[in-house]
Amino acid sequence: MRTFDNTPRPTALVVFRDASELWWAKLFKRGFRHCFLCFYDGRRWLFYDPMAHHTEISVLEAAPDRDVAGYYLGLGYRVVPTLVRNAVRRPLPIAPFTCVEAVKRVLGIRAWWVFTPWQLYRHLIAVSH
Numbered sequence: 001m002r003t004f005d006n007t008p009r010p011t012a013l014v015v016f017r018d019a020s021e022l023w024w025a026k027l028f029k030r031g032f033r034h035c036f037l038c039f040y041d042g043r044r045w046l047f048y049d050p051m052a053h054h055t056e057i058s059v060l061e062a063a064p065d066r067d068v069a070g071y072y073l074g075l076g077y078r079v080v081p082t083l084v085r086n087a088v089r090r091p092l093p094i095a096p097f098t099c100v101e102a103v104k105r106v107l108g109i110r111a112w113w114v115f116t117p118w119q120l121y122r123h124l125i126a127v128s129h
Contacts, residue, residue, distance in 0.1 A: 012039035013069050014103060014124060016078040016117050022052055031078060032118040035099050037106055038068055039084060050102035080124045084108060 020026075020033040036049035038060065045060040045068055060068065069079045085108030093112045095101050100120045104111065114123050 012037055012082050012084055012107060013072070014080045014082060014107075014120070015072045016080075016121055017075075028116050029118040032116065032121055035103055035117045035120060037103050038072075039106075040068075048102075048106060050097075050099045055102070078121065080121060080128070082107060082124055082128065 014035055014037055016032050016035045018031045018033050020028075025033040034051075036047070038045055038047050040046075045066070047056065047058045047060050049056040069081065072079050084106065087105075087108035088110060092105070092110065095112070095115075098115070100115060100117055103109075103120065104114065109123070111123050114120050
């Protein structure tokens with residue numbers, strides 16, 4: 001998301017869940033088999049879910065002050081608040097298109113060693129402290 005003035009970068013929520021449509025995702029850590037993203041652009045919450053067969057992008061029908069994180073926590077998901085970073089202007093390494101890679105690219109994360117939802121969760125927790 002570009003900002004052309006001094007407005008703050010969007011707030012994002014990375015949401016981790018156990019369910020996945022992919023059989024091989026069962027090899028991942030329980031509770032961290034898929035991730036998706038919600039972010040607030042200053043006017044509305046946007047939903048971005050990169051799945052193996054389809055990517056869903058939509059505007060959430062929620063008031064700006066709605067507790068979106070609380071909603072997903074109530075469903076038993078893990079939620080990590082973060083910010084969309086300014087991406088460095090150089091090519092990223094070639095990587096498989098996964099939910100993790102898609103979320104990293106939206107957030108401007110260049111951590112090439114992060115492949116699984118669990119690794120992304122740990123990375124986000126580490127950089128937030």
